[in-house]
Amino acid sequence: MRVVVGQGSCGVATGARKTAAEFEKQIAAKGLGIDVSVTGCVGTCYLEPIVDVYEDDGALTRYVKVQPENVEKIVEEHLAGGKVVEDQAISDVDKEFVTRQERIVLRNCGVINPENIEEYIAVDGYKAIEKVLKSMKPEEVIEEIKVSGLRGRGGAGFPTWFKWNAAKASPGNEKYLVCNADEGDPGAFMDRSVLEGDPHSLLEGMIIGGYAMGACEGIIYCRAEYPLAIKRLEIAMEQAREKGFLGENIFGSGFSFDIRIKAGAGAFVCGEETALIASLEGERGMPRLKPPFPAAKGYWQKPTDINNVETLANVPWIIYNGGAAFAKYGTEKSPGTKVFALAGKIKKGGLVEVPMGMTIRDVIFGIGGGIKNDREFKAVQMGGPSGGCVPADLADTPVTYEDITKTGAIVGSGGMIVMDEDTCMVDMARYFLNFTRDESCGKCNYCRIGTKRMLEILERITEGKGEDGDIEKLEELAVKIKEGSLCGLGQTAPNPVLTTIRYFRNEYEDHIYNKKCTAKSCKALIQYKITDACKGCTLCARNCPVNAIEGKVKELHVIDQEKCIKCGKCMDHCKFGAIIKE
Amino acid sequence: MSEKVCGCGCSESRAAQFADLAPTLEKYAKVPGSLITILQKAQEIYGYLSPDAINYISEQTGIMPAKIYGVATFYAQFRLEPIGKYLIMLCKGTACHVNGADMIEEAICEHLEIADGETTEDGIFTLNNVACLGCCSLAPVMMVRSADGDETYGNLTKDKVKDILDEIRKKAEVTA
Structure with a gap:
């Protein structure tokens, strides 16, 4: 028997380390001699901390939301007594969150111990690279990837084989394969999960790619905000070197390839290939004109291929099972599976991997369990700051690169932020513009100044100072920024504004002409009021920081709207639900 | 030639002041493209990038202070002010x-x-x-x-x- 505690970042954030320590303590105290090990994120983040108990015959019992105080019962009844603690075990409904998925990229996440290479080897790890080096020519590897139809999972969806082939075709012996692990899209965390939960599959994917294009070195450009991912990658690389999977003369094939990590320093624009290369070279991460494309002139002017984490983590599976097996999933133009990060106002947030072509509705309601507190589903934001908001009306859109692009959003890296009726769409647009304004590198005028001007207009609208003509001005600026920007950041920055205007123009108009925020979220456009339910307890008045509430004990209180700063403290303190937002 | 002193006027030599950074500089100072790595290490040790630290890194690497400032202010990770515990x-x-x-x-x-x-x-x-x-x-x-x-x-x-x-x-x- 063994105990495995999920310790991805989200598990750790909910206290998984304390839970694991408690298991170790109690198992030792009882002298049970049961091993406690660690695994990455299972993806069911809403149930963390998650503890798996494996019997000797491999049978699995999954316990959810295991805090240190729940450990004693599991140790006593299950580990010592052999009886499953039913009320702590995962429910059948929650099991479906995982069983309804098709896991290729996440196949090992939450299953194996990411810090132990033997566990990766036990699930056919490093078999694909062995197959490649012993029996395949580089062009055969590229052909297999072409058959699979794998497209870049970082955002643009560019065919992976094409990039590999371009790098291979470029002259020279010094070539680089860069893994973009600078997951900058706020709201997406699949790359982090793979790095933390299954680092070897990324390394194996990189070695295969390196062989296919003839690269001498691999570089993982990883976010500094992911310390756990960097630590696990370092452990994985060390173990792979010891085994001879990384370094000189891999599998005696004569092929040598090593990988190093470069920590990014926090700049969203470094997701753009040429900016990323500038950053690797120690410069400000500013994009440059293409061509020349990195495949011809990249890192230190040498041919360079850049792929994202999820893309590369697919590679070992594709090589081992064949490109055709991968292409069976998904649609003709968007084959395979894609990992989505479900977050926002969703019941079951986490990582889900599904075949491309599943509808948005199936992902959000079928797997994600629908909207938190059973509120009304309003929209889903896809593709982060470069993407857009897809309204509830279009929930039956299949998730493929082509169909999502038609809505004005993009699949992007796979973030799905679900929004309910309390989310103000103008505020969402403002939020994203604030982000892109901050992250614009400043090279192109339209991006640098245009995003700032758009943000100013959006701020005015959310502050109740919107004017006639603002929407048109936003639209005009949006088009010009798209046309006048060099890289993807500027070319896509207006998308959140354009999609919210397209689908929620009435909300913009409400803000501008009626000075009303439908979602009751924009502070300047709401009023707090005290209803008849007030018992006159005075708690609100005592907690008001600006003394805006008047009223005697046991009498109805009133808020002076002139003085009110709309901090919401009164509403937080009211025990009778007598204070409302209008 | 007199020994270089740090900006605060104390007599401590710069090399001693930045002794903790020496192994990093030894490894990376002459490796092209390592500026961000050096700055990250410096910030990890000292908590932030002081003008002194930037000047010292400039001397050791031959990269102009203005360029180092350029890089340090571009990335969200770098701080030019000390931080709390x-x-x-x-x-x-x-x-x-x-x-x-x-x-x-x-x-x-x-x-x-x-x-x-x-x-x-x-x-x-x-x-x-x-x-x-x-x-x-x-x-x-x-x-x-x-x-x-x-x-x-x-x-x-x-x-x-x-x-x-x-x-x-x-x-x-x-x-x-």
């Missing part, structure tokens, strides 16, 4: 925004009487808004970085965040 990294990612990160920021600012980027008078806390910590399912989230490592807190509420900060402050005062 505990660095609060408040996530302002999309999921956190939708789930009320602004409210959490207000609560922190009010409780600690600082704004984003500032440090409390007692030098215990610095608040930094960050783009995304990648714990979106636990939104709103913050990470607190200190000498003891990183601790992440999820599903924050206004009250919860105040309790967490109070507890850290108590711990900081006991150890101080």
Whole structure:
């Protein structure tokens, strides 16, 4: 028997380390001699901390939301007594969150111990690279990837084989394969999960790619905000070197390839290939004109291929099972599976991997369990700051690169932020513009100044100072920024504004002409009021920081709207639900 | 030739002042493209990039101070001011925004009487808004970085965040 505690970042954030320590303590105290090990994120983040108990015959019992105080019962009844603690075990409904998925990229996440290479080897790890080096020519590897139809999972969806082939075709012996692990899209965390939960599959994917294009070195450009991912990658690389999977003369094939990590320093624009290369070279991460494309002139002017984490983590599976097996999933133009990060106002947030072509509705309601507190589903934001908001009306859109692009959003890296009726769409647009304004590198005028001007207009609208003509001005600026920007950041920055205007123009108009925020979220456009339910307890008045509430004990209180700063403290303190937002 | 002295006027030699950085500089000073790595190491050791540190790195690498400033100010990670013992990294990612990160920021600012980027008078806390910590399912989230490592807190509420900060402050005062 063994105990495995999920310790991805989200598990750790909910206290998984304390839970694991408690298991170790109690198992030792009882002298049970049961091993406690660690695994990455299972993806069911809403149930963390998650503890798996494996019997000797491999049978699995999954316990959810295991805090240190729940450990004693599991140790006593299950580990010592052999009886499953039913009320702590995962429910059948929650099991479906995982069983309804098709896991290729996440196949090992939450299953194996990411810090132990033997566990990766036990699930056919490093078999694909062995197959490649012993029996395949580089062009055969590229052909297999072409058959699979794998497209870049970082955002643009560019065919992976094409990039590999371009790098291979470029002259020279010094070539680089860069893994973009600078997951900058706020709201997406699949790359982090793979790095933390299954680092070897990324390394194996990189070695295969390196062989296919003839690269001498691999570089993982990883976010500094992911310390756990960097630590696990370092452990994985060390173990792979010891085994001879990384370094000189891999599998005696004569092929040598090593990988190093470069920590990014926090700049969203470094997701753009040429900016990323500038950053690797120690410069400000500013994009440059293409061509020349990195495949011809990249890192230190040498041919360079850049792929994202999820893309590369697919590679070992594709090589081992064949490109055709991968292409069976998904649609003709968007084959395979894609990992989505479900977050926002969703019941079951986490990582889900599904075949491309599943509808948005199936992902959000079928797997994600629908909207938190059973509120009304309003929209889903896809593709982060470069993407857009897809309204509830279009929930039956299949998730493929082509169909999502038609809505004005993009699949992007796979973030799905679900929004309910309390989310103000103008505020969402403002939020994203604030982000892109901050992250614009400043090279192109339209991006640098245009995003700032758009943000100013959006701020005015959310502050109740919107004017006639603002929407048109936003639209005009949006088009010009798209046309006048060099890289993807500027070319896509207006998308959140354009999609919210397209689908929620009435909300913009409400803000501008009626000075009303439908979602009751924009502070300047709401009023707090005290209803008849007030018992006159005075708690609100005592907690008001600006003394805006008047009223005697046991009498109805009133808020002076002139003085009110709309901090919401009164509403937080009211025990009778007598204070409302209008 | 007289020995170089540090900017504060003390007589300590620069090499001694930046002794902790010596192994990093030895390894990377002459390797092209290593500036960000050196700056990261310097910040890890000293907590921030002081003018002295930047000048010293410039001397050792031959990269102009202006260029180092350019790089340091481009990336969100680098700080030119010292920070408190505990660095609060408040996530302002999309999921956190939708789930009320602004409210959490207000609560922190009010409780600690600082704004984003500032440090409390007692030098215990610095608040930094960050783009995304990648714990979106636990939104709103913050990470607190200190000498003891990183601790992440999820599903924050206004009250919860105040309790967490109070507890850290108590711990900081006991150890101080």
